[in-house]
Amino acid sequence: MNTDFEKELRQLTIFQNEIKKLQTGQIDIVTKLNESKFVLQELKLLPKTAKVYQLVGPTLLEVTLNEAKENVENRLDLLGKEEKKTLEIIKETQQKHDKKKNELIAFQRKLMQPKNVPKKK
Amino acid sequence: MTNKSSFDLNNLNPLQLNSLKEQISTEYQKYRQSYTQLLEIKSLYSNTLFSLESLQPENLNQPILAPLTESLYLPGKLTNVKSVLTDIGTNFFVERSVEDAQEYFKRQTKIVEEKAQEVLKTMKQNEESLKAVNTVLERKVYQQQRKTMQQQQQQQQQKVLKK
Numbered sequence: 001m002n003t004d005f006e007k008e009l010r011q012l013t014i015f016q017n018e019i020k021k022l023q024t025g026q027i028d029i030v031t032k033l034n035e036s037k038f039v040l041q042e043l044k045l046l047p048k049t050a051k052v053y054q055l056v057g058p059t060l061l062e063v064t065l066n067e068a069k070e071n072v073e074n075r076l077d078l079l080g081k082e083e084k085k086t087l088e089i090i091k092e093t094q095q096k097h098d099k100k101k102n103e104l105i106a107f108q109r110k111l112m113q114p115k116n117v118p119k120k121k
Numbered sequence: 122m123t124n125k126s127s128f129d130l131n132n133l134n135p136l137q138l139n140s141l142k143e144q145i146s147t148e149y150q151k152y153r154q155s156y157t158q159l160l161e162i163k164s165l166y167s168n169t170l171f172s173l174e175s176l177q178p179e180n181l182n183q184p185i186l187a188p189l190t191e192s193l194y195l196p197g198k199l200t201n202v203k204s205v206l207t208d209i210g211t212n213f214f215v216e217r218s219v220e221d222a223q224e225y226f227k228r229q230t231k232i233v234e235e236k237a238q239e240v241l242k243t244m245k246q247n248e249e250s251l252k253a254v255n256t257v258l259e260r261k262v263y264q265q266q267r268k269t270m271q272q273q274q275q276q277q278q279q280k281v282l283k284k
Contacts, residue, residue, distance in 0.1 A: 033212050042209045055212035068213060075211070 005111070008104050017098035022090045029086065033079045040072045130257040135265065138258040145251045152244045159237040166230045173226070176202045176219050 043052070043065065052068045053060045063071070133141070181202050186194040205222045206214040217225065 035281075037214055039210045042211070042215070046215060051215065051216040053206065053214040055214065058215065072213070073209065 004106070005107055008100065008107065012097065012100050012104060015093055019090060019093050022086055022093065026083065026086050026090065029079055029083045029114065033076065033083060036072055036076050036079060040069065040076065043069050043072065045074060123175065130254060133257075135258055135261050138254055138261065142254050142258065145247060145254065148245045149244065149251065152247060155238045156237060156244065158238065159233050163233050163237070166226050166233065169222060170226050170230075173205070173219055173223050176205070178202050181188055206220055 046052070046065060048065060050065060051062055052065055054063045054068065054071070130138070176199075180199055183199045185197050185199050187197050189195050202219065204216050204218055206216055207222050207225055208214055
């Protein structure tokens with residue numbers, strides 16, 4: 001009985017670690033999202049005559065203002081979708097984790113019961 | 122991440138209060154880190170503003186040392202005192218006039234300052250909740266100690282009576 005319990009407990013900790021990893025990934029995505037929002041805001045404030053350059057590897061290329069805006073908007077879209085996906089995965093893993101926890105608690109109660117029987121006099 | 126629901130601290134036992142205390146402390150550390158980062162960014166901006174001041178039209182054709190690597194500089198002449206490239210993030214740069222760039226950095230400094238003030242406010246709230254948790258924790262520990270002492274005294278009295 002004990003080894004089964006240990007196996008389930010290990011599963012629980014695996015879930016917990018997964019959730020932690022996903023959450024740190026989520027924080028990364030959110031920071032990138034905020035940075036891109038900020039860049040888009042800046043680009044929108046520029047007059048149409050402004051020159052915009054993009055750093056591609058070691059080269060600085062001139063891009064039109066509209067190209068730059070499109071670029072950043074696409075990036076925002078992708079990041080938004082990624083964020084939603086990770087949120088869903090986190091929710092799912094959290095549900096699995098909670099279910100496993102309840103199973104463990106019920107399991108523990110079952111283990112405790114046979115010990116109570118001999119104490120009844 | 123943390124549920125700051127207004128539950129009564131008195132309903133928690135010392136163990137729970139302790140873990141809550143740790144939670145608040147780690148949060149506080151994170152806030153402090155963000156605050157120092159924001160201050161660093163602010164000083165970076167003020168340095169940039171300072172360097173921009175030397176890009177005046179009277180400095181045209183002044184000799185300068187342009188860095189090639191960290192330890193290698195190239196002597197040259199300042200030929201452009203009108204426009205600069207400002208990094209706006211995610212590998213995008215915008216060419217602006219010196220005045221526009223100065224305005225941009227002043228705007229940025231203001232934004233960073235506001236954010237820093239917000240973080241400072243949250244830090245203060247955090248400090249207060251930490252204090253509250255600490256007071257309740259101390260009281261409970263004291264109550265528990267008194268209880269165990271009283272129980273011990275009662276047990277001793279019972280032993281004396283039995284004799």
